[in-house]
Amino acid sequence: GKVLVFPMEGSHWLSMRDVVRELHARGHQAVVLAPEVTVHIKEEDFFTLQTYPVPYTRQGFRQQMMRNIKVVFETGNYVKTFLETSEILKNISTVLLRSCMNLLHNGSLLQHLNSSSFDMVLTDPVIPCGQVLAKYLGIPTVFFLRYIPCGIDSEATQCPKPSSYIPNLLTMLSDHMTFLQRVKNMLYPLALKYICHFSFTRYESLASELLQREVSLVEVLSHASVWLFRGDFVFDYPRPVMPNMVFIGGINCVIKKPLSQEFEAYVNASGEHGIVVFSLGSMVSEIPEKKAMEIAEALGRIPQTLLWRYTGTRPSNLAKNTILVKWLPQNDLLGHPKARAFITHSGSHGIYEGICNGVPMVMMPLFGDQMDNAKRMETRGAGVTLNVLEMTADDLENALKTVINNKSYKENIMRLSSLHKDRPIEPLDLAVFWVEYVMRHKGAPHLRPAAHDLTWYQYHSLDVIGFLLAIVLTVVFIVYKSCAYGCRKCFGGKGRVKKSHKSKTH
């Protein structure tokens, strides 16, 4: 079949690419739709890249991204950070929205896509643009995502999400919460609503304009046939799920290659102490100098060989055991028996590579869901979380020594690893199965819950409860009145007699 892929830029694309490659291998045609200006999305031989013009340059886009990363390392008070972060999110979402508008207003491209008669759309709904396009073209969609902020994913799947034991994203809470934490968990989404409002409502008007009727974003997203979540219940806390939700966490750590000569040499030279892999992900290229020096100092204090993926300026105090590289084969290195620990920004891909290969982690979450990811690993005793802003060289040193020398970390991560890898079907096969399923059956309407057709008060049965209450109250009222009437008849007679008697005596 023919698949139209509308990816999200950044690390999100990297695991989606594996799915596209596998689809190609099974004889499907994939067209990847991307803006002219991209970071990770490049032309490859297993798909056709279809670009569309956007009103910004590669340089401008990169600078925008760089600015965001910088803010993460700046210390400031809570309010300032919140305002700055929301300002950044506003900027990013404006860029993405402009890109989307350029696509959806590109008449000739839309016509071309329409005439290409695709069987389905594969998209990351964190930018709803792909789904708006799919709705316009009238073809079924499969979502490939980690989450959509502000609980939009649970609204659009009609998946129940009791806030009493399901921590909201960005709250950094676990599934066991104290009373005050549960209060926080309930209030947090309200604060986020503000950010989500300007990130998402503009897509709503864009969709309404294109589809020529008033639609809400949740409604547009609710028409996705299958949701492929990059998570599983070794990583995420158990919670209710819907039949069209499929969990494919760990999809990125399937493919393993032998190490190149360069890295093989590093690993062999590490001796009995082994290596520690250090990467803050593909999006973070530079760290403020002072922080980098502190990190370099801590790294110098441990006996392991450090492989640090870092593209910024070389810290002047870098110790001999630390090797700076521009890129490293992260999954393959972690899979080596000499890997002792993994210093990560705890993006979901990195976390899963740590789980798959059973390497305890020191986590330095920077933004987005990374804090939550770190919390999940920490509660399971498989890693230590550091606050990048406050941490000192000693903190990092201690954290590294703890996860390397304290056996329980290794045991816990090995247990998680064996649970994670014990599955009836490999996540990549599962993802491809569901994509093909949607192509074969032109969607999956039989997996769509009837809850989508109810209003919120019907869903919560408030009308039914109100009705039943009304009946009960009416009955109680009638019984009371008739009792009162009965009483008056029985005893009231005497009363009146007495009264009349009294009046007589007057």
Added chain:
Amino acid sequence: GRLLVVPMDGSHWFTMQMIVEKLSHRGHEVVVVIPEVSWHMGKSLNFTVKLLLVLNTLEDLNYHFKFFAHNQWKTQEVGMFSLLKHSGKGFFELLFSHCRSLFKDKKLVEYLKQSSFDAVFLDPFDVCGLILAKYFSLPSVVFSGGIFCHYLDEGAQCPSPPSYVPRILSKFTDTMTFKERVWNHLSYMKERAFCPYFFKTAVEIASEVLQTPVTMRDLFSPVSIWMFRTDFVLEFPRPMMPNMVYIGGINCHQGKPLSKEFEAYVNASGEHGIVVFSLGSMVSEIPEKKAMEIAEALGRIPQTLLWRYTGTRPSNLAKNTILVKWLPQNDLLGHPKARAFITHSGSHGIYEGICNGVPMVMMPLFGDQMDNAKRMETRGAGVTLNVLEMTADDLENALKTVINNKSYKENIMRLSSLHKDRPIEPLDLAVFWVEYVMRHKGAPHLRPAAHDLTWYQYHSLDVIGFLLAIVLTVVFIVYKSCAYGCRKCFGGKGRVKKSHKSKTH
């Protein structure tokens, strides 16, 4: 590994047996505990069977079940409560009593204790498996068609909004009118109110055995994996939990070639083909009048009818109808000449109909059969008849409709292709999860934290109350201080005026 199996008799056992046999083939030591008196269990099993001495005889069992089954031909008992309370009560009490016998058999209990099993694979129908699992503190895998009452909501912490999830035995669909939603809600409330009363005997036995008062929730909540003989081709989409596994259609496999006898019947049917008619393994006899009416209707259609019936031969049986004591249902339905399937809509039969793509005429009798029939009917794959009220004409029309109206065949073929399009075969999936629980000694990482909350915490009522209290306090304080401020500002004038007035006096 070592696996303890506590099955339930009747058709439930047929599919469970397939899984247990496969587990045994894969080298696991399997011990099955069954009562010495049973219908289908204990026949030609190639794994260790521990027989359980029970007080009742097969006649008792048959008596109670027949009493229950026959009642269904007189008045159909709709809804959870009437089913459990009236004619079914005696049958259930008998089942529950098996568990008491089990724990009285000290030798058996000691043997089970010594065996140090890795897990229990159980059918929760008679509750005894759950009690055993708790008694031996073993991780458990539940195998069931559907859980009675609200124990799925409680035991698995699985949300089931009554606004679009029809309660079991309610006969509603996922799209309900306001009135239906009111009734659905009421049946939910009835379950909460009356089910503890119905399971009283079972809970009493459990409390005795465990020497501590327990509830049904306590028995269900340690379950590691819930396995259901359904899928979302039959069931309406609804919330589920990560430890729930759907293995519907496990019983229908590639059809085997027919025996000579049946091959001959099918070949003789000509272009009109055959209709397969079976009310399941549990129903052996139909009241005579009803049987005559059915026989009459069957005589009026051109197809050849293969009717599995062990009762007295109706006197008006037509030439096209062949009575047999047993028939290879799945293989017959898999034959291209199968035109329709008259079934009591037990879940096994329904899935054989779906697998083989044969439209159905459904005569539900009891239990979840009404719900199954409703689900097939809403999907346009069959016609439901009320066995009590139906006439020969009704049955004739229903048969002609599903055979001649193309849409029924199309719908069942669509369901069939959706059902069979799955990443893993249900039998393999079932075996995987049983072994998973044995390997990992349970699945605690799939247990939702909701189990540790009280009901008001779960619904965040305490949080909402707290927030409301804060809001009200703030409003109150603001109001009071405004009032005070107003008095200061304007009140002063007021007093001035007053004092002025008083002066003028």
